[in-house]
Structures are given as C-alpha cells and as structure tokens.
Amino acid sequence: MYLTQPLHKGQRERPDAEAVVFADRRHSFAELTDRVARLAGVLHELGMGTGDRVGILALNSDRYIEFIFAALWGGGVFNTVNIRWSAREAVYSLDDCGTRILFVDDAFLSMMEPIREQSDAVQTIVYIGENDCPEGALDYRELMAAATPIEDALRRDDDLAAILYTGGTTGAPKGVMLSHANLYSCSLGAILPDCRRDRVVALHSAPFFHVAGIGLILQVALRQGAQIVLPGFDPLAVLEGIAGEQVGETFLVPTMLRAVLNHPRFAEFDLSSLHTLLYGASPIDNSLLRLAIDKLPKAEFLQLYGMTELSPVVAFLPTWCHTDPAYADKLSAAGIPSHMAEIRVVDPLDEEVDHGEVGEITVRGPMVMQGYWNKPEQTAEALRGGWMHTGDAGYLDADGYVFLVDRLKDMVVTGGENVYSVEVEDALLRMPAIAQCAVIGVPDETWGERVHAVVVLKEGESADEQAIVAHCKEWIANYKCPRSFEFVDELPLSGAGKILKYKLKEAYWAEHGRRIG
Numbered sequence: 001m002y003l004t005q006p007l008h009k010g011q012r013e014r015p016d017a018e019a020v021v022f023a024d025r026r027h028s029f030a031e032l033t034d035r036v037a038r039l040a041g042v043l044h045e046l047g048m049g050t051g052d053r054v055g056i057l058a059l060n061s062d063r064y065i066e067f068i069f070a071a072l073w074g075g076g077v078f079n080t081v082n083i084r085w086s087a088r089e090a091v092y093s094l095d096d097c098g099t100r101i102l103f104v105d106d107a108f109l110s111m112m113e114p115i116r117e118q119s120d121a122v123q124t125i126v127y128i129g130e131n132d133c134p135e136g137a138l139d140y141r142e143l144m145a146a147a148t149p150i151e152d153a154l155r156r157d158d159d160l161a162a163i164l165y166t167g168g169t170t171g172a173p174k175g176v177m178l179s180h181a182n183l184y185s186c187s188l189g190a191i192l193p194d195c196r197r198d199r200v201v202a203l204h205s206a207p208f209f210h211v212a213g214i215g216l217i218l219q220v221a222l223r224q225g226a227q228i229v230l231p232g233f234d235p236l237a238v239l240e241g242i243a244g245e246q247v248g249e250t251f252l253v254p255t256m257l258r259a260v261l262n263h264p265r266f267a268e269f270d271l272s273s274l275h276t277l278l279y280g281a282s283p284i285d286n287s288l289l290r291l292a293i294d295k296l297p298k299a300e301f302l303q304l305y306g307m308t309e310l311s312p313v314v315a316f317l318p319t320w321c322h323t324d325p326a327y328a329d330k331l332s333a334a335g336i337p338s339h340m341a342e343i344r345v346v347d348p349l350d351e352e353v354d355h356g357e358v359g360e361i362t363v364r365g366p367m368v369m370q371g372y373w374n375k376p377e378q379t380a381e382a383l384r385g386g387w388m389h390t391g392d393a394g395y396l397d398a399d400g401y402v403f404l405v406d407r408l409k410d411m412v413v414t415g416g417e418n419v420y421s422v423e424v425e426d427a428l429l430r431m432p433a434i435a436q437c438a439v440i441g442v443p444d445e446t447w448g449e450r451v452h453a454v455v456v457l458k459e460g461e462s463a464d465e466q467a468i469v470a471h472c473k474e475w476i477a478n479y480k481c482p483r484s485f486e487f488v489d490e491l492p493l494s495g496a497g498k499i500l501k502y503k504l505k506e507a508y509w510a511e512h513g514r515r516i517g
Contacts, residue, residue, distance in 0.1 A: 001184035002156035003072050006221035007033045014224050017199075021064035022229040023243065027171075029224070035066050036151035042073030044338065046101050046124050046138075048076045053097050053163060055079040055122075057090060057115075058105035059231040060208045063128045063140065065217055066172035067103055068208075072161060072180075075153030079163050079175075080209040083107075084494060087114035089173070093165040095121045097175050097373050102192035104137070107130045107231075117304040144404065155432075157181045163373050164211050164308050174352055175373030176308045186311035186367035187218040189338035193302060194277065194318055196249075200225040203241045203250040205233040206497070210282055211312045212304075216251055225249075233497070235259040245344050251278040253497030254435070261295050272298055280304035280313075281498060287429055293322060305334035305402065309388055311367040332426075334394070334399040342367040345396055350385055353395075358405055361394045362387035393420065410501060414449050419480045421429055423502075424451060427475035428482075431468060433461035438499045439482065442508040453482035454504050456491060486494060 010019060010029030019032040027035065027464035048054055054071050058064055058079070071078040082092050090111065094102065102122050104112055115122060116136065125137045133139035155161070161180045165173040168206050190196070202220045204227060206213045224256060228245045230237050231258050252260065259281055260266070277292065277299045284303070293301065300319040306312035317335035321327040337343045344352050344454050345359040353359045368388045371379035382389055393411060394404040405411075405420040412419040414482040421439035428437045436456040444450035457463060465485045472481040 001104040001181045002152075002160055003180050003184055003218060003255075004036075004069060004154070004156055005184075005508060006063055006070060006218075006224065007036060007073075008152070010221070011222050014199075017224070018226040020062045020065055020227045022060075022227065025062055032066070032069075035144070035150060036069040036073050038144055038147035039066050040152075041150040042143045042147045043070060043076060043101065043303060045147075046126075047142075048101060050075040050153065050155070051077060051160060053077045053079050053099040054101040054103075055081055055094055055099040056128075056209075057083065057108045057111065058103060058128060059083065059107050059345065060204055060213070060229050061105065061128070062229055063103075063105075063229065064208045065229070067128075073152050074150065075155050077163060079162050079165075081216065082173075082209055083207060083492045084304055087118065091115055091118045091122075092175055094119050096165075096173075096211065097119075097163045098406055100124065101126065103128050103140070104194065104336060106131060109134055113177050125466070139246065139305050144327065145501065146230065149183040154202065155180060158370075160370070162214070164214070166308055173380060174375055177370040177373055178211075179370055182311045182369060183215070183218060183364070185340050186306075186313055186338075187215060187460065189340040190215065190313040190316070190323055190425055191223060191252055192306065192339050193220050195324070196223070198223045200248045200276075201228060201245060201273075202226070203228045203230065203238065203245070203247040204252065205230045205238050205241075205256065206251055207232065210281075211308045212251065215312055220249075223514055232257075235263045236265065237261060239266065239269045239271070242271050246273040247498075248273055249278065250274065251280070253281045254279060254284040254288060255296065255497045255499075257284075257491065258435075260433060261288075261291055261332045261345040266295070271296060276300050276302060278302050278304055280306075282326065286426060289322075303335055303433070305404070307392075309369040309390075310341075312345065312368060313368070314363050323428070327395045328352075330399075330401050334404045336399075336401055339391035340367060343386070343396070343402055345394060346387075355396055356396050358393055358395045359388045360408060361402065363402070366386070386480060390491045407418055410440070412439070412449050412451050413434065414441070414447045414451060414483075416445070416481050419451055421451075423476060424453070424472070424480055424482065427472045427480075428453060428468065430453070431471045432476060433463040434459055434468075434500075437457075437462075438491055438504055440501055440505050440508075442484065444483070447483075450483040452484045452486065453478065453492065454486045454488055456488055 011033040015030035109195040125136040128140040161173040301322040303317035305315040315335040424439040435458040441449035491505040
C-alpha cells in the first residue's frame with residue numbers, strides 16, 4: 001500500500017482528465033503528477049531525506065494537495081499544522097517532531113517571523129502564496145520553475161506517512177503517527193459503501209490540515225476523481241461551487257451543513273448534481289438531518305465516524321438508513337463498522353459488554369495509528385490490548401450498529417446520575433428558536449455537577465430559561481434537563497467545525513483543580 005499509487009494510475013489511465021481545480025488553476029492527472037514529482041525534487045534539494053518531516057501552515061489550495069503528495073513521493077512525512085493555533089502552539093508541533101521545512105501561504109505570513117524566532121527545528125520556509133515572496137522565504141513558483149522531477153521513493157505499508165497533531169484539549173498536543181497502510185486501508189474502507197462513485201467531482205471546503213480533509217483528498221484520488229478546492233468554508237462559495245462545477249460529492253461538518261441549508265440564497269442554486277453528501281466529525285441532531293434530506297432530495301446521505309488515531313473512518317451510516325422507514329431507529333446511530341474495522345464496547349476493566357450496554361468504544365484494524373510521537377506511555381495506554389481506546393461512550397445494538405452517547409469526559413455526573421450531553425443537546429435543538437447549543441457539566445455544591453446549556457438563539461428569536469426547560473421535559477427526563485443557562489452569540493469552534501467544549505468549561509472549572517476535557 002503506497003499513497004502515491006493513485007497518481008501513477010491517474011497518469012496512466014486518465015492523463016488528460018481534470019484532477020485538481022483551485023480558483024483559475026486547473027490541473028490534469030498528468031500535470032498534477034509532474035508537479036508532484038518536481039516538488040519532491042525541490043524538497044530533496046532543500047534537505048528532506050527519507051522519513052524526514054516537512055510541514056505546511058496554509059489554507060486549502062491546489063498547492064496544499066501537491067505538498068502532501070510530494071512529501072510522500074520524495075520519501076518524507078507530512079505534518080499539517082492546525083490553522084487555528086497560535087504561533088507558539090504551531091512551534092510546539094513543529095519542534096516536537098523535528099519539522100525542518102515549512103510551507104506558508106498568505107493567510108499566515110504574520111506567523112512566519114514568530115515561528116522562525118521561537119522554533120529550534122524550522123530551518124527553511126517556503127512561500128506558497130499568490131503575491132510577492134516575503135524576505136526570508138523561498139518562492140514556491142521560482143523553485144518549481146527550476147525543479148527537476150525525481151522518481152517516486154515508493155515508501156509503503158508500515159512506513160510513516162504523516163504526523164498529525166491532536167488539538168491538545170487535555171494537555172500538550174499529541175502527534176498521531178499514521179503509516180501508508182493506515183491511511184490507504186482507511187481510504188479503501190471509506191469508499192466501499194455503494195454510493196461512493198468512481199471518477200466523482202468532489203468539492204473540498206473542510207480544512208486540509210485535519211485528518212478528515214486529508215482522508216477526503218486520498219479517497220477522491222483513489223477514485224480518479226476531480227478535486228474542486230475552496231480555500232476554506234464559506235456557505236455561499238459551497239453553493240456556487242456545487243452549481244458551477246456540477247459537483248457530485250462533498251463533505252460537511254454539521255455546523256457547516258446548517259449554514260449552507262439556512263443561507264438566504266440557497267434556493268437560487270441548482271444543486272441537482274449533488275448525489276452524495278457526507279457528514280461527520282461531530283454529532284448531528286435529528287432536526288438538522290431531516291431538514292437536509294428535505295432540502296436536498298436528490299442527494300444520498302452517508303455519515304462517517306472516526307478520529308485522527310483511526311486514519312480516520314471506522315464506521316458509516318449507510319444511505320438506506322436515511323430514507324427507508326424500516327431503518328428509522330438507526331438514524332441516530334454513528335453507523336456500522338467499515339469493512340476493515342472491528343469495533344467492540346468495553347467496561348472500565350476492558351471487558352466486552354453486552355449489546356445495548358454503554359461503555360467505551362474500542363477499535364482494531366489496519367487503520368489504527370502506529371502510536372503517538374515520542375509518547376510511549378500514552379501510546380501504550382491508548383492501544384492497550386491491541387485495541388484503540390477512543391474515549392467515546394456508546395453501545396452496539398443487536399444488529400451491530402454503533403450508537404454514540406458522548407465523549408467519556410463530557411458525560412455529566414449529577415447527583416449520582418449519568419447524563420450524556422448529546423442527548424440533552426438533541427432535545428434542545430428540537431426547539432425552533434435554538435440555532436446551536438452545547439451542554440457541559442459545571443460545579444454544583446448540591447449535585448456535584450449540574451447540567452449547563454450554552455445556547456445560541458436564531459436571529460430574531462427569543463426564549464427564556466423556563467420555556468426551554470419546559471420544552472426539554474417533553475423529550476428527556478427531568479434530571480437531564482439543564483439547570484443553568486448561558487446565552488451567547490456564537491460558540492467556539494475548531495478548524496474542523498467542532499464545538500470546543502473545553503473552552504466553555506474553563507471559566508467554571510479553573511478553581512476546582514480539575515483538568516478541562
């Protein structure tokens with residue numbers, strides 16, 4: 001298994017077919033493969049050896065895709081830096097794994113000097129933006145103009161391909177080591193569901209630094225599809241991209257999907273080409289899913305579940321679950337295990353529990369990470385017994401469907417009762433006035449923890465605490481209903497569109513000696 005294989009196949013089988021589109025630049029498979037081979041030569045000239053780490057801090061672009069494949073073609077390991085991080089956080093990840101070459105675009109030029117000053121590892125910065133090259137950096141365009149293509153190093157199987165850093169919500173970020181086999185096998189497992197058509201036109205708006213973005217690049221490449229790249233998520237740009245490029249497939253985190261569906265110009269665009277809408281990375285509420293199915297009647301829906309340590313996909317909710325009334329009870333599931341993943345649910349002693357019993361979801365298969373970079377103890381803990389311990393609480397039903405109930409650390413224990421935040425959030429989001437919400441546990445002298453709801457109301461809507469609680473009681477038990485509220489204009493989001501609950505918790509737990517999850 002070698003991740004550059006799709007380039008060889010595309011060059012041989014569809015050399016003139018469109019491979020990557022970004023702004024006014026369009027590259028065929030033959031052109032993309034040539035550019036990757038030449039950029040790999042540039043990386044060699046800059047000192048990248050076999051297994052060396054090279055980094056990128058940039059918005060999505062065609063050059064980002066070229067960077068990923070060139071690092072692999074040249075025998076290196078790519079480190080995609082979180083675009084939401086500060087310079088200090090970025091430096092931690094770069095220095096932690098010894099990243100000596102860093103690619104930077106226009107959006108992050110302000111971080112170039114702080115990184116240069118603070119980093120002990122970074123020696124060379126390559127500018128991949130659209131303007132004049134800044135002082136102290138090498139110009140990507142000049143390097144490419146003078147580059148000579150090199151042969152593919154053909155690193156494969158257990159050779160390291162990527163080090164992707166987790167968000168660091170429970171301490172210093174961890175570098176997740178993913179091999180060629182990890183990423184390749186996961187991509188195969190993700191495209192096996194029958195709706196993932198070959199030679200698709202796919203639109204990217206999810207950030208490429210995230211494992212989901214990388215996984216989608218690889219999945220489309222394996223299918224010899226055309227990759228339409230947006231620099232980042234913008235709901236209007238997504239609508240324009242789907243209509244203008246006749247896009248067949250795209251991936252949206254639930255927060256992104258809501259923004260697209262609710263855009264005031266939604267009805268203006270012909271979205272009939274969209275045959276597959278992938279969603280995942282965070283739980284979706286039933287009201288949003290029903291709205292999406294109603295407003296995109298020609299699209300099939302496929303949910304993907306996983307995490308960085310799993311390369312990332314290990315379960316999917318099939319398309320038929322979204323439309324066949326016989327599977328209505330499965331619509332709230334994360335899905336069934338992918339063809340290459342084993343999933344089991346265990347108790348705190350790592351004993352497998354019965355169907356329907358909540359425990360920790362664990363995974364085994366070729367997509368499971370090699371470990372955390374330079375963190376043997378945390379690696380051993382996460383991979384104990386040969387299974388990746390996800391930290392997700394959930395259960396398997398009698399039909400083998402995986403149901404998530406919460407992150408283990410997000411479970412609220414109030415008065416001795418376990419309350420899963422996603423269940424409360426689903427009840428809250430059934431109220432028409434609520435646009436977004438997050439449920440967390442906060443300190444309470446009486447109950448130990450109480451259920452606290454952070455709420456974003458829809459524009460022009462109002463709702464008081466009593467009305468919200470009365471609404472929730474129609475759906476969930478009284479003890480699960482929020483006991484306190486906070487109304488905000490927006491929720492803190494990660495670069496992948498996930499709600500950062502740890503930021504919401506910080507103010508409440510700072511003086512209680514508890515690590516924020």
